[in-house]
Amino acid sequence: MGRRSNKEERQEALRRYLRINPFATDEELAEKFKVSVPTIRLDRLALGIPEVRERIMAMAREARTRVRGVTTEDIVGELVELQPGSLGISILEITPQMLVQPAGVARGHYLFAQAHTLALATVGAEVVLTSSARVRYRRSVYAGERVVARAMVKVKKGNACLVSVHSRVNGEIVFKGQFIIITP
Amino acid sequence: MGRRSNKEERQEALRRYLRINPFATDEELAEKFKVSVPTIRLDRLALGIPEVRERIMAMAREARTRVRGVTTEDIVGELVELQPGSLGISILEITPQMLVQPAGVARGHYLFAQAHTLALATVGAEVVLTSSARVRYRRSVYAGERVVARAMVKVKKGNACLVSVHSRVNGEIVFKGQFIIITP
Known part of the structure; x- marks a missing residue:
């Protein structure tokens, strides 16, 4: 129960963080949120946020x-x-x-x-x-x-x-x- | 007789000029000495001075x-x-x-x-x-x-x-x- 709400909190924080820092890589995000890179990838998948390269390409x-x-x-x-x-x-x-x-x-x-x-x-x-x-x-x-x-x-x-x-x-x-x- | 000494004077001036401006092209020299580019080429040949590209390569x-x-x-x-x-x-x-x-x-x-x-x-x-x-x-x-x-x-x-x-x-x-x- 607690773990699930941690995850939701983290995903919400991640979404907010990426709005301000759209160029952060998964490695940087993992370090920032103190989780593994695969966790960040799953979070992005859940939030429907593409990887940094795709985000940059779309903005470009x-x-x-x-x-x-x-x-x-x-x-x-x-x-x-x-x-x-x-x-x-x-x-x-x-x-x-x-x-x-x-x-x-x-x-x-x-x-x-x-x-x-x-x-x-x-x-x-x-x-x-x-x-x-x-x-x-x-x-x-x-x-x-x-x-x-x-x-x-x-x-x-x-x-x-x-x-x-x-x-x-x-x-x-x-x-x-x-x-x-x-x-x- | 007069033409020949003009030529010698120009060649001497050319040699001096190239010592200070070793990177001048034949086109620039022709303009500077108010003669044609082929004349400059003959002058360089007479003086044993290679073309600008070779001069640059040697210095390089x-x-x-x-x-x-x-x-x-x-x-x-x-x-x-x-x-x-x-x-x-x-x-x-x-x-x-x-x-x-x-x-x-x-x-x-x-x-x-x-x-x-x-x-x-x-x-x-x-x-x-x-x-x-x-x-x-x-x-x-x-x-x-x-x-x-x-x-x-x-x-x-x-x-x-x-x-x-x-x-x-x-x-x-x-x-x-x-x-x-x-x-x-």
Whole structure:
């Protein structure tokens, strides 16, 4: 009886958590809810929530229809949310090809390219040109990590836009960037 | 008689010019010396100076032997000069794959990647980590253009290095960057 209500509580919490963190993997969810990965899979099945890859694909299909100024192929990472002129989110999975040898960490310009292309898409104009950028690397990123970048249009002044991007791995900030983008 | 000494003067000027601008193409030289491209080719033949591609390859072979901290494959563009701890030069030819559609200009993160990887190589340490970067895009870059990036280590303080990079097309600055690089 008690166990059943635990399970229901957990599933309700899981549903709420995924609404805010739709990109969490089963592994991350298992750790968060202190259960096994198969348990999370059964919970998702019971709730009718598809696996992370499918959730991302569905959001990506939706987001892609709103891209202007760059093509979706230009975007480094998978665009999963886009409110042109306001907000954009993309996910970049770090693959072994992205690593600097011999250090074994992701090349910094991949994080830059993810943030930069996301910033351009987030501006949402037909023509976008980057004027300047300031970026800060907070910690090294490793193979297998998923970098979630979130871009926000902070200031619009004339034909210039300031876009701020925060990139996180498991909620921890790994990269911050500010881009001044011109829409001539 | 007069024509011959004109030719000798031009060849001497050409030799001097190429010592300072070893990456000039025959087309650029023809424009600079107000003669035809075949004339430049004959001049180079007379002087025993190989074509630009070969000159770059020879310098690149030499520069590559001095790379530390990154692998030569990591470097975006062709590394043509490297004095570790002091100076580095690389050349990036803009290919159609690097263009943003529909604008038709080179994606800004290629210029960033060229400058960034060059800055890392120029530091010349076994392990290099980027802490932050400030970059400025001065003008758009188009297909077929050759971007010559020049990196200089400006300040060393403890385990941090400030590397300044200027990227030019035909002598005109198209991009400037400053990178803070840590050598732990």
